[in-house]
Structures are given as C-alpha cells and as structure tokens.
Amino acid sequence: MMELHDLTVKFGGVTALNAVGAQFTKPINGIIGPNGAGKTTAMNVISGFLTCTGSIRHDGDEIGKLPAHKRTRWGLRRSFQREQIADDLTIEENLRVILDVLPMSAAQKRADMDRALEATGLADRAGEQAAGLATFDRRLVDIARCLVGKPRVIMFDEAGGGMSREETERLGHVLARIPDLTDAITLVIDHDVDLIRAICSDTLVLDFGKRIAFGPTDEVLDDPRVKAAYLGIGETA
Amino acid sequence: MDLLKPTRSGTVGIVFAVLGFVFLPILASGQWQQILTSATCFTLAASGVAFMYARLNMVSLGQVALMGVGGWVMLRMNHWLDLPFEVNLAVAGAVTMAFGWVLALPALRMRGLYLALITLMAAGGLEVIFSTFRFPNGGEGFWGVMPSVAAPFRRPVIAESDGAYLRYVIAVTLLGFLVIEAHRRMAPGRAWAMIRKSEAAALASGVNITYYKAWAFGLAGLLAGVAGGLLAGGLGLLDAATFRASESIMLFALAVVGGARLWLGVVIAGVLYRVLPALFNNWSLDADLTLVIFGAALLHALITAPDGLSGQIFGLFGKGRRS
Numbered sequence: 001m002m003e004l005h006d007l008t009v010k011f012g013g014v015t016a017l018n019a020v021g022a023q024f025t026k027p028i029n030g031i032i033g034p035n036g037a038g039k040t041t042a043m044n045v046i047s048g049f050l051t052c053t054g055s056i057r058h059d060g061d062e063i064g065k066l067p068a069h070k071r072t073r074w075g076l077r078r079s080f081q082r083e084q085i086a087d088d089l090t091i092e093e094n095l096r097v098i099l100d101v102l103p104m105s106a107a108q109k110r111a112d113m114d115r116a117l118e119a120t121g122l123a124d125r126a127g128e129q130a131a132g133l134a135t136f137d138r139r140l141v142d143i144a145r146c147l148v149g150k151p152r153v154i155m156f157d158e159a160g161g162g163m164s165r166e167e168t169e170r171l172g173h174v175l176a177r178i179p180d181l182t183d184a185i186t187l188v189i190d191h192d193v194d195l196i197r198a199i200c201s202d203t204l205v206l207d208f209g210k211r212i213a214f215g216p217t218d219e220v221l222d223d224p225r226v227k228a229a230y231l232g233i234g235e236t237a
Numbered sequence: 238m239d240l241l242k243p244t245r246s247g248t249v250g251i252v253f254a255v256l257g258f259v260f261l262p263i264l265a266s267g268q269w270q271q272i273l274t275s276a277t278c279f280t281l282a283a284s285g286v287a288f289m290y291a292r293l294n295m296v297s298l299g300q301v302a303l304m305g306v307g308g309w310v311m312l313r314m315n316h317w318l319d320l321p322f323e324v325n326l327a328v329a330g331a332v333t334m335a336f337g338w339v340l341a342l343p344a345l346r347m348r349g350l351y352l353a354l355i356t357l358m359a360a361g362g363l364e365v366i367f368s369t370f371r372f373p374n375g376g377e378g379f380w381g382v383m384p385s386v387a388a389p390f391r392r393p394v395i396a397e398s399d400g401a402y403l404r405y406v407i408a409v410t411l412l413g414f415l416v417i418e419a420h421r422r423m424a425p426g427r428a429w430a431m432i433r434k435s436e437a438a439a440l441a442s443g444v445n446i447t448y449y450k451a452w453a454f455g456l457a458g459l460l461a462g463v464a465g466g467l468l469a470g471g472l473g474l475l476d477a478a479t480f481r482a483s484e485s486i487m488l489f490a491l492a493v494v495g496g497a498r499l500w501l502g503v504v505i506a507g508v509l510y511r512v513l514p515a516l517f518n519n520w521s522l523d524a525d526l527t528l529v530i531f532g533a534a535l536l537h538a539l540i541t542a543p544d545g546l547s548g549q550i551f552g553l554f555g556k557g558r559r560s
C-alpha cells in the first residue's frame with residue numbers, strides 16, 4: 001500500500017498542493033485533474049524533486065525524507081511528460097543506468113533488462129542509439145526504464161500525451177501488463193479519461209491543488225464534482 | 238556497450254597513435270620532437286576538458302592552470318626526492334586530481350556560464366600563484382626556486398632522448414584516451430549521459446549527481462596533472478606564462494574547434510595549439526596570426542560544425558563509404 005498523507009506544497013503565495021492524501025492499494029491507479037490541478041506537482045513531490053510537508057509511505061517505509069536519487073534506488077520509478085532518455089546511449093544503456101547502482105548480480109540485471117525490453121517490444125532493438133528513435137519508441141524506452149530494478153512504485157506522467165489513438169491503445173496494453181511484470185503500485189497521470197478508465201482501478205482527482213475525489217475509477221468519473229471540474233463549471237445539483 | 242569491443246573510430250585512433258609512436262620521432266628533427274611532445278601533452282590535457290564538455294555539457298576553463306599544478310608537483314618531486322619518473326608522474330596526477338576536486342566543490346552545484354566563470358576564476362588565482370612563486374628548478378625551500386641556472390631533470394630511464402620521450406608521451410596520452418573511453422562505456426559514462434540529458438533524468442535514474450560530477454572533475458584533473466608532469470619532463474623546466482588563465486580558454490575553444498566528442502578533435506586541438514604557432518615561426522610569420530585563424534575556426538565550428546572539424550572529417554569518410 002502506498003499512502004500520501006497531508007501533502008502540502010507552496011510556491012510563495014500559491015498553494016500547489018493543499019493537504020492532499022490518498023491510500024493507493026490497487027496495482028494501477030490514476031491521478032487526473034484539469035490543467036494546473038497539481039498532478040505533476042504531486043508526482044514531483046513523490047519523486048523528491050520538490051520539498052513538501054506531510055508524509056509519503058509505502059508498506060511502512062517513509063520515503064518522503066529520502067533524497068531523490070535514493071528514492072530511485074529504493075524502488076521509485078517515473079516517466080516524464082517529455083521523455084528523458086539520453087541520446088548518447090543505446091536503448092539498453094538507458095535501462096542499464098538505473099541498474100548500475102542497484103545491488104543485483106550481472107545475470108539478474110541482464111534478465112531484468114531482457115524482461116523489460118520484451119514487455120515493451122524493444123528486445124530486437126536494444127543496441128540502437130536512442131538519438132535515432134521515433135517519439136513513440138522513446139516513450140516505450142521511458143516505460144521500459146520504469147520496469148527494471150524491482151520497482152515498488154511506478155509513476156507515469158502523461159505517458160500518452162501527444163500520441164495517436166492507435167499508439168495510446170498500444171501504450172495502454174503495455175501499462176496494463178505491469179502488474180504481471182512487477183509488484184509495483186503504478187500511478188498513471190493522464191488527461192485521457194478513456195485510458196484511465198481502461199487500466200486504473202482507483203483514481204485520485206485533483207483540482208486547484210486539492211483532492212476532490214478518490215475511489216474506484218468508474219465511480220469517480222461519474223462524480224458530479226469531477227465532471228464539473230473538468231468542464232470548468234460549478235457543481236451541478 | 239562491451240568494454241573491450243573496438244569501434245571503427247577507436248580502431249582508427251589506435252592505428253593513428255601507433256603510426257605516430259613509430260614514425261614521428263623518426264620524421265621529426267630535434268626541435269620538432271620537442272614541439273610534438275608539447276603538442277601531445279596539451280592533447281592529453283585537452284582530452285579532459287573535451288570529455289567534460291561532450292559528456293556532461295560542463296565548460297571547465299581551468300585545465301591549463303591544472304596542468305601547471307601537475308607540472309609544479311612534478312618539478313618539486315624531481316628536485317626533492319630521487320624517485321623514478323613514473324612515481325613522480327603518478328604523484329603529480331594524484332595531487333592535481335585532488336586539486337581538481339577542491340576547485341570543483343563550489344562548482345558542483347553550478348551549471349553553464351556560472352560553472353565556466355568559477356573555473357576561470359580558479360585558473361586566474363593559480364596564474365597569480367605561478368607568476369609570484371614560479372616553478373621549482375632545484376632551489377632551496379618549499380618553492381624550490383633558485384636564480385638563473387636550473388638543476389637537471391630526470392626523464393624516464395627508458396626515454397631519455399627527445400625521440401624516445403616523444404614516444405613515451407604518445408603512449409601515456411593513448412592510455413589517457415583509453416581511460417576516458419573505458420569510463421564512457423561503464424557506469425560513470427552512463428551516469429554522465431543522464432546528467433547531460435537533465436538533472437531530473439539523472440535523479441530518476443538513481444544517479445548521485447554531485448558524486449559523478451566530482452568524479453568527472455577528478456578525472457579531468459588527473460589528465461591535466463599527468464599532462465603537466467609530462468610537459469615538465471619534456472622541457473626540464475616550466476614558465477608561468479605557459480599556464481595563464483587565457484591559455485585555458487584557448488585550449489577549450491580549440492577543443493570545440495576540433496570537436497570535443499571525438500578523439501581526432503582533441504588531437505586537432507593539441508596540434509592547433511602548439512604545432513601551428515611553431516609552423517608560423519618557421520615560416521617567419523607572426524605566431525599571433527594563429528589567433529585570427531583560431532577565431533575564424535571557432536566561428537566556423539559554432540555555426541556549421543557541431544562536432545567540429547573532426548566531425549566533418551569523419552562525416553566525409555562516412556559519405557565516401559556510403560557512395
């Protein structure tokens with residue numbers, strides 16, 4: 001179980017996250033909200049890129065006090081809205097860099113990489129230089145990076161952003177397989193409600209930095225407050 | 238990438254070094270052997286500043302000053318203790334590496350222009366120290382400076398003549414290049430690539446940014462220290478004017494002109510830095526004219542050749558092969 005408790009982030013006079021809390025117990029969970037709701041801020045707080053008050057726990061481990069790079073070593077993985085893979089490296093090396101700092105044998109690392117590459121359909125192209133990859137393939141590398149090194153929490157920040165319908169579906173299939181590949185709790189941030197509905201069991205909805213709903217995805221998406229937030233109108237009776 | 242798997246560019250580089258090792262001392266006369274030795278030393282130093290720029294996008298403008306530190310330690314050791322050349326060289330490299338780390342401490346949290354400026358200020362500080370206290374030449378005391386004559390310098394037992402010493406320096410420089418390449422293929426190289434992409438990407442990969450940046454500074458310092466030590470061995474004594482802060486800027490600029498990503502670019506930087514002015518002197522031209530050429534070449538590289546002259550040369554051969 002992953003628990004966010006009372007997360008608050010302030011940038012000067014602006015409160016980007018306001019006492020947000022949630023308990024994620026399902027394998028794949030969504031975080032949605034309109035632009036500026038605080039989704040990426042929440043992800044950056046969990047990653048350790050931003051400081052906050054409150055706590056972040058996973059099965060009893062308090063990870064909110066760890067520096068960012070140690071959270072990755074602990075088992076936190078994330079992708080970015082704009083993928084962050086190194087052009088200088090091959091696909092395989094982009095995965096290996098995460099494994100370099102983990103206490104696993106060479107054979108375990110090899111098997112781990114092969115599994116991640118297989119799951120994302122990149123196994124035949126592991127030696128290709130990342131600089132020459134198309135946008136969707138770069139996104140797949142970003143996802144493969146999240147699968148290596150026994151992840152405990154995986155976060156995808158708008159992994160489907162800018163993708164075609166066909167690519168988003170393919171992405172959805174890859175994300176939906178994550179519970180078979182790892183024991184991690186996965187958090188998916190996306191604007192694509194169809195994708196969230198298709199793969200996420202529970203969903204947290206943020207608006208103006210506050211939690212406005214959390215629970216089973218279908219129920220949350222039917223919540224009038226959520227519809228109102230997305231449509232930018234007052235709550236309907 | 239397999240640690241020992243040769244790339245095409247790497248194979249060409251090793252062949253180039255072997256040809257230089259065999260033929261340069263034969264083809265070059267006495268004075269030119271010294272000039273080529275000096276050029277090779279600066280090539281080794283340039284490799285440090287080039288890998289930091291190419292792999293981490295960090296601009297360090299203190300490399301020639303760090304060479305001065307290595308040279309100072311080398312001369313100090315030579316005139317103080319009766320140790321073999323290689324031991325003195327190792328000490329010079331180690332001390333300069335530590336010096337590089339100390340200089341890097343305030344720079345580790347800086348990027349871009351600020352990092353460049355702080356390394357330049359450090360180079361300026363070293364320039365003042367070198368000008369004030371000069372380089373040891375066998376005198377008494379800590380600074381070891383005596384007026385006029387200098388005590389003799391002991392070269393390696395296997396390389397006492399100028400020609401043999403040139404071969405020695407080429408071999409050490411090749412070793413330096415191989416150390417950089419080994420780093421590129423192992424965990425530090427991958428960590429540096431992520432840092433270069435973005436610090437967020439590095440953190441999300443579990444990379445300790447401070448540690449790996451310090452490692453890069455240390456490696457660049459080691460290469461500069463060894464290069465300075467070798468330069469001291471080539472000339473027997475050193476002059477503070479060689480290590481002015483402006484020389485560090487010049488060496489970095491020439492690494493950009495040559496192409497910081499490729500071994501050939503670093504060799505071009507060393508050749509332009511030392512051989513071209515010597516050629517101009519030979520042709521009775523003002524050596525300062527090289528500055529005009531360097532300026533034009535830098536503009537050319539910045540505008541049209543992101544991988545410098547070496548990128549264009551390798552590109553031409555690639556095109557030839559394809560057609």
